[in-house]
Amino acid sequence: MKLIVIGGVAAGMSAASKLKRVNPEAEITVYEKGDYVSYGACGLPYYVSGENNDHTKMIARTKEEFRDRGIDVRTRHEVVKVAPERKQVMIRNYESGQLFIDHYDKLMIATGTMPIVPPFDGLELGNIHVLKTMEDGILLKEKINKPHINNVVIVGGGYIGIELAEAMHTLGKNVRIIEQADRILTPFDPEITEIATKHLQEKQVALHLNESVKGFSGDKYVQKVMTDKSSYDADLVIVSIGVKPATQFLQGTDIQLAGNGAIVIDREMRTTVEDIYAAGDCAEVYHYVKQENAYLPLGTNANKCGRIAGENIAGSHQKYIGTLGSAAVKIIDLELARTGLSEQEAKDLAIDYTTEFVKAANHPGYYPGQKPLWIKIICEKRTKRILGAQAIGESGAVLRIDMFAIAIQNNMPADELGMTDLCYAPPFAGVWDAVHIASNAVK
Numbered sequence: 001m002k003l004i005v006i007g008g009v010a011a012g013m014s015a016a017s018k019l020k021r022v023n024p025e026a027e028i029t030v031y032e033k034g035d036y037v038s039y040g041a042c043g044l045p046y047y048v049s050g051e052n053n054d055h056t057k058m059i060a061r062t063k064e065e066f067r068d069r070g071i072d073v074r075t076r077h078e079v080v081k082v083a084p085e086r087k088q089v090m091i092r093n094y095e096s097g098q099l100f101i102d103h104y105d106k107l108m109i110a111t112g113t114m115p116i117v118p119p120f121d122g123l124e125l126g127n128i129h130v131l132k133t134m135e136d137g138i139l140l141k142e143k144i145n146k147p148h149i150n151n152v153v154i155v156g157g158g159y160i161g162i163e164l165a166e167a168m169h170t171l172g173k174n175v176r177i178i179e180q181a182d183r184i185l186t187p188f189d190p191e192i193t194e195i196a197t198k199h200l201q202e203k204q205v206a207l208h209l210n211e212s213v214k215g216f217s218g219d220k221y222v223q224k225v226m227t228d229k230s231s232y233d234a235d236l237v238i239v240s241i242g243v244k245p246a247t248q249f250l251q252g253t254d255i256q257l258a259g260n261g262a263i264v265i266d267r268e269m270r271t272t273v274e275d276i277y278a279a280g281d282c283a284e285v286y287h288y289v290k291q292e293n294a295y296l297p298l299g300t301n302a303n304k305c306g307r308i309a310g311e312n313i314a315g316s317h318q319k320y321i322g323t324l325g326s327a328a329v330k331i332i333d334l335e336l337a338r339t340g341l342s343e344q345e346a347k348d349l350a351i352d353y354t355t356e357f358v359k360a361a362n363h364p365g366y367y368p369g370q371k372p373l374w375i376k377i378i379c380e381k382r383t384k385r386i387l388g389a390q391a392i393g394e395s396g397a398v399l400r401i402d403m404f405a406i407a408i409q410n411n412m413p414a415d416e417l418g419m420t421d422l423c424y425a426p427p428f429a430g431v432w433d434a435v436h437i438a439s440n441a442v443k
């Protein structure tokens with residue numbers, strides 16, 4: 001059995017590794033257009049910030065290590081076409097420039113995303129970056145450490161924009177975020193993002209909401225960012241307004257794509273064409289609470305779904321339990337985390353829901369280092385079944401949200417979580433933990 005994998009980072013290498021473990025006889029070739037495979041892109045902001053100065057630490061396994069395990073990894077090879085009727089792919093070798101054909105029995109598509117960069121005026125100027133790949137991270141780190149780079153403008157206040165704002169703050173830069181929506185981090189509800197916004201402002205990060213970037217100007221290198229409201233000095237710009245699935249090379253095949261270009265898959269990672277599987281950021285993912293596919297490009301889903309794809313390519317029929325869109329982000333001194341549905345999502349799904357927003361603390365006041373912790377909980381009104389939760393605070397927010405994720409995935413009502421026997425000792429939590437307090441607040 002021969003498997004071809006397109007894309008060699010989280011989903012692709014998870015699938016390849018799992019198949020090799022289950023079926024050591026399988027012949028596996030991975031085509032990756034970049035220079036690196038199997039790395040944690042999630043570590044890039046902390047590499048750029050200097051909290052980690054060794055990019056090789058983000059690599060889980062090198063291509064030589066994969067080759068030693070019998071997985072043939074070809075970097076700098078881009079798959080440009082798929083012909084499912086002949087079970088062929090066409091590949092361009094970047095070194096030689098040559099195109100060639102390879103055949104598969106099973107195909108795994110794990111091509112991830114491309115950053116969205118609108119055709120802004122002045123985009124050709126130097127020092128305008130994106131952060132998506134290891135190569136982007138290495139280049140950005142090199143540029144950001146040049147002594148004359150002080151004013152950094154970040155276009156977009158999503159997860160990556162905010163992590164980069166933190167990285168630039170750590171490096172002592174003047175940071176400005178321009179966001180066209182009325183708030184940052186829209187997967188969170190306004191109660192949470194208001195606290196985050198205040199924190200950024202207190203830390204001297206300039207934040208412009210309801211403002212759209214129109215273009216850039218400068219002499220060879222960017223010097224100004226123009227918006228619909230004003231213009232700002234910039235020595236370096238990072239565009240982080242979102243991503244789109246890297247699936248253009250599939251146009252014209254029978255592989256069904258959603259409106260945004262994401263590959264439509266079932267819970268077994270099968271596409272609409274036999275023997276072709278897909279997972280990770282290039283594909284949709286089944287949502288546990290919504291009970292339908294969603295688009296949530298997160299490393300959490302890519303790793304798990306890639307692994308399930310590998311198992312199913314070997315002949316199994318594992319189904320993904322479903323994503324909750326669990327995600328966390330650090331903003332200077334604050335932790336933010338969310339899982340399940342936001343209030344907006346519950347509204348959009350016409351669910352009869354109720355919410356509570358509580359201010360508690362990470363541990364009792366008589367133990368040093370008490371910090372406030374805000375939790376928002378979203379429940380089905382009639383049953384009190386927990387549908388979603390979000391938290392923000394200086395300490396303990398993320399691990400609290402992990403508890404909610406388990407509760408949601410076990411269809412727990414809030415009053416049951418409110419009486420769960422959680423650990424208690426003053427350095428860690430109160431006898432009524434913040435999770436209990438939020439859950440028991442639900443009426």
Ligand code: FAD
Nearest residue numbers: 007009010011033042078079111112280281298299300302
């Ligand atoms: P990718 O990692 O995008 O890999 C796809 C690979 O396919 C790429 O290397 C690409 O070069 C290759 N490729 C594309 N087209 C072709 C082709 N035609 N031929 C050959 N190769 C091709 N997620 C979290 O859950 N938590 C986080 O904290 C987090 N932080 C992040 C921070 C940053 C800065 C970034 C960029 C992402 C972050 N993510 C995070 C998202 C996470 O990295 C992705 O969800 C994950 O990498 C997706 O894995 P993937 O394998 O689907 O796609």
